[in-house]
Amino acid sequence: MTDYGRVYNFSAGPSMLPVPVLEKVRDDLLNYQGTGESVMEMSHRSSEFVQIYNDAVQNLRDLLNIPDNYKVLFLQGGGTLQFSMVPMNLMTENHKADYIVSGSWAKKAAKEAVKFGDAKVIASSEDTVFDHIPEFTADDIRPDADYVYVCWNNTIYGSHFNKYPDVGDKLLVADMSSSILSEEIDVSKFGLIYAGAQKNVAPAGVTIVIIREDLIGKAPEDTPVYLNYKTHADKDSMYNTPPCFALYVAGEVFKYIKSIGGVKAMHEIDVRKAGKLYDYLDSTDFYKTPVKKEDRSLMNVVFVTGDKDLDKKFVAEAKENGIININGHRSIGGMRASIYNAMPEEGVDHLIEFMKKFEQENR
């Protein structure tokens, strides 16, 4: 299909990485930049690795225009560990937090938070199978809630917060795992943003946390040491050995995005890619996409034929055509095209051609 006999991988994560990044990683695999070591073998205390780390932090700051009063951390444990860390660190004033449930991951986060205090779902779109972002206003938030939690992009259902919610003076916490670096965001509107890296950033195993500095140090003394943001903030993510290699690849992806013009340029490409796919979906009644138009995700495009057997046939034939992992999440079936930053535009074109052909043959 592409160079190196690569396929178009529409996986929801882990997912594609930019070929120039993979080439660089390959070329430096046994000897990184003349150091005589692989990054996989490098002491995290060495000046070489500290440079890799510092560059990654600075480049992410530049890309997202992160204000100075926010710390950037690189942690392990994925979004799942953040489901616990967020309430353990931030639901510590009034022990209340309000959750917006726009999909399965937000639901899981809310369920986990109940262990640590009075976590309440104040808006949900579950009754319509998460086909939209639930509406809510600042009035729906409990006056003494310590924070409001949202999942910015819903990987499974293909929806996305296309405007900033009104949370009044409340702290907003967002899981941006499947949208980070695909759009410019105003970090100052959030108290904490986190993102598992395995969609737009790096191989699985590293999680980005962007936290406003005044929110660090609010966890009780008996919090497990790894789960206290202060542990990591005080030591610039080097309290213990960080996932160095995943962090290095993340840094290379940051450099790559900078090289093509930053997040603004990346977003334009993402808008064009998703636009092509949604335009085609809107032009036919053979495929249906359940998501409310104004809440559509640029990253995860969900669609069905309406016939489960036909969906299965689609997935199987797609694979024969170099289109892999186009199946929907195992909990809902159907199809999902995850077209993250690293999916080339040709991949989307190739998918649309295949979809047209499949429609002609199976209408």
Next chain:
Amino acid sequence: MTDYGRVYNFSAGPSMLPVPVLEKVRDDLLNYQGTGESVMEMSHRSSEFVQIYNDAVQNLRDLLNIPDNYKVLFLQGGGTLQFSMVPMNLMTENHKADYIVSGSWAKKAAKEAVKFGDAKVIASSEDTVFDHIPEFTADDIRPDADYVYVCWNNTIYGSHFNKYPDVGDKLLVADMSSSILSEEIDVSKFGLIYAGAQKNVAPAGVTIVIIREDLIGKAPEDTPVYLNYKTHADKDSMYNTPPCFALYVAGEVFKYIKSIGGVKAMHEIDVRKAGKLYDYLDSTDFYKTPVKKEDRSLMNVVFVTGDKDLDKKFVAEAKENGIININGHRSIGGMRASIYNAMPEEGVDHLIEFMKKFEQENR
């Protein structure tokens, strides 16, 4: 020095990986075994990755002769997360646990455990700067302790449990981060073994946990979901996205060790490498090694000249000779040669030659 202009990296971790493994990873970096994807990009739910995972588990089972009633898990968060997970999951019967403090990491583990119950240090060698494994017998263990905790190999101080401690009928928990796969062990003597991978196994970011099945499910309901062993055991380490790439490299290291004859053969090489170095250290009074002879580690060989400025000179000149990260841990200074499985014997020979030359020039 070696092929690819590589240096001899004596880092305590992350540390060297076998060159044949690095070559394989490099060759497959953009297209793993004809799948058209990098392992970094592979869905953890794909049949290709599940195969990588299953092979890694089976090969580790074979290498360590792990009994059927033990589960193998691959987790994130390093040893630091295990410091919390062990007591949160196992100090749940009588809420008491006894710790053997043979070095800084065991001390940290004990300190963390105090958050979750009555964790008591019943033996320590701290008063002699951890120059030996503290002695204790089954009589020193509290009758109602839920487990006894040891650090099997002390990376910073260069000591190692060279015999199984007598813990009577008590559960033994061991941190084997810096010795795993360097020696045959009788897994059945332990309730739980864990090991951060970044020394003998893989790049940082994955932790091996070997747990007896009857110990799974003892954590309270309100344990953070990621910190409950049951979460991971029930889903074969795929409850959430595992650190796929680090796990894949671990799997390749397992295959490599099998190919050279397994842990027995690896151990023979390790004994020979460490033997050469200790023999030389014992033959001179220019360098001193503080560790009690019968407790010496095969993995971390600690030595000093007795003169701090001379130690610094040693470290600097060693670097000019392709010997890097030979400095001792920042908490104690001096020198430490970490000669893990992947350090070639030529690296040890090269180090000894350098040590002799340095001795001649600075005596």
